[in-house]
Amino acid sequence: MEYINNELHLGPKKKNLKSLTANYMRPIYVYDLDFIRMRFAAMSQALKNVRIFYAMKANPNPEVLRCLKEAGSGADVVSLGEIKRALENGFSPADIVYSGVGKTRHEITEALKLDIYQINVESLPELERIGQIAKEMGKKAAIALRLNPDIDIKTHPYIATGLRDNKFGMELSLVPELIRCLKSYAGSLELVGVSLHLGSQMLEFEGYKEALERLKKVFIALQKEFSSLQRFDFGGGLGIYYDRLDLAKEEAILKEYAEITLSSLQELNCDLQSEPGRWLLGHAGVLLTQVQYVKKTSEKTFVIVDAGMNHLIRPSLYEAEHLILPLDKKSEEGVFDIVGPICESSDFFAKDRKIAKVKEGDFLAVMDAGAYGYSMASSYNLQELPLEICI
Ligand code: LLP
Numbered sequence: 001m002e003y004i005n006n007e008l009h010l011g012p013k014k015k016n017l018k019s020l021t022a023n024y025m026r027p028i029y030v031y032d033l034d035f036i037r038m039r040f041a042a043m044s045q046a047l048k049n050v051r052i053f054y055a056m057k058a059n060p061n062p063e064v065l066r067c068l069k070e071a072g073s074g075a076d077v078v079s080l081g082e083i084k085r086a087l088e089n090g091f092s093p094a095d096i097v098y099s100g101v102g103k104t105r106h107e108i109t110e111a112l113k114l115d116i117y118q119i120n121v122e123s124l125p126e127l128e129r130i131g132q133i134a135k136e137m138g139k140k141a142a143i144a145l146r147l148n149p150d151i152d153i154k155t156h157p158y159i160a161t162g163l164r165d166n167k168f169g170m171e172l173s174l175v176p177e178l179i180r181c182l183k184s185y186a187g188s189l190e191l192v193g194v195s196l197h198l199g200s201q202m203l204e205f206e207g208y209k210e211a212l213e214r215l216k217k218v219f220i221a222l223q224k225e226f227s228s229l230q231r232f233d234f235g236g237g238l239g240i241y242y243d244r245l246d247l248a249k250e251e252a253i254l255k256e257y258a259e260i261t262l263s264s265l266q267e268l269n270c271d272l273q274s275e276p277g278r279w280l281l282g283h284a285g286v287l288l289t290q291v292q293y294v295k296k297t298s299e300k301t302f303v304i305v306d307a308g309m310n311h312l313i314r315p316s317l318y319e320a321e322h323l324i325l326p327l328d329k330k331s332e333e334g335v336f337d338i339v340g341p342i343c344e345s346s347d348f349f350a351k352d353r354k355i356a357k358v359k360e361g362d363f364l365a366v367m368d369a370g371a372y373g374y375s376m377a378s379s380y381n382l383q384e385l386p387l388e389i390c391i
Helices: 017-021 031-047 062-071 080-088 107-116 124-137 172-184 206-225 247-268 278-284 314-318
Strands: 002-004 007-010 028-031 051-055 074-077 097-099 120-121 141-148 189-195 231-233 272-276 285-296 303-304 325-328 332-337 348-356 363-366 387-390
Touching: 007 017, 017 247, 017 285, 017 363, 031 051, 031 206, 031 247, 031 278, 051 080, 062 080, 062 387, 074 080, 080 097, 080 107, 107 124, 120 124, 120 189, 120 231, 124 141, 124 189, 141 172, 141 206, 172 189, 172 206, 172 387, 189 206, 206 247, 247 272, 247 278, 303 387, 325 348
Parallel strands: 028 387, 051 074, 051 272, 074 097, 097 120, 120 141, 141 189, 189 231, 231 272, 303 332
Antiparallel strands: 002 007, 028 285, 285 303, 285 363, 325 363, 332 348
């Protein structure tokens, strides 16, 4: 983003964001498809022959999905709703990896009917359930075991998934039982992969490296039992900076991540898969919102905007700090709490933040809201959902 003639412009094609507010009715998410293509190309190049399955929970907007499908991505999904959305937007069942800890009987049945490419299994009871259903249906399910190596990647506790006390994946000590279960359903379950996802917003790789080492050993041991095992899915989780835009540094981090992954896994001589979400979409979107009131109290000055935690929950839920910029550049600054209309004190975008001195009617852009923005929105307080525009 950059200011041109004092107005904020977005993306490689420098779209003037103000032009989108002409008939403004309510908050708008704006996504830049060129930027998404650019990031997908950068990631594909860095990861060489790895097959990318975009984690669509980050942003399941139909145009975004079509754009990534055209760019060559598959889809990582976590519900039947996401499967349906992916199929409606050009993905085929052979492009879909199905993750998630709580797959219902109905969801599993539908996934098997469709012959989904791979089901990432997260528990022994889930593996048994899939085995039974596949047997009843006369199907053979393509299974990847999501293993939990008990590794800390130093991220917010709500988005860490690779620790022993997280609900995700299966402990390595469970492997012998998993083998027994797979063998007892030999006609209905086919072990095709091992998968890993340690959590989100990962910016350093010590823990990740160790996790790859641990899982590599398990992979090799499992391959001795199951010759069908030929995929290693190393998950998503690559982080971005929210406090600054430094794309060059992020690409350098991507290279480091790719080198660690590829050099560690090359000896396995198998197909590699990845499930990124945030890295592709995070910087590609902004949330436009309008200032309703500037309210002064003895303690604070609140800038009350029409978007709230129901539109973008990341600051309330993870204390995430998104940059906030006015669409019209201002010469003066002030210190404000930027808050929404929702009846909760957790409804804020920033606290005691130095930003441009805005007034009623001005527009603000909450930056880096392309991932986990609209996809986590709700209509709490019966507020309308925001609009979405792709440019
Ligand atoms: N694969 C699996 C199995 C996942 O659970 C996730 C994210 C991903 C891949 C993609 O991770 P990413 O590359 O986007 O980090 N709402 C939180 C993030 C939750 C991530 C959930 N799982 C946030 O706004 O920070």
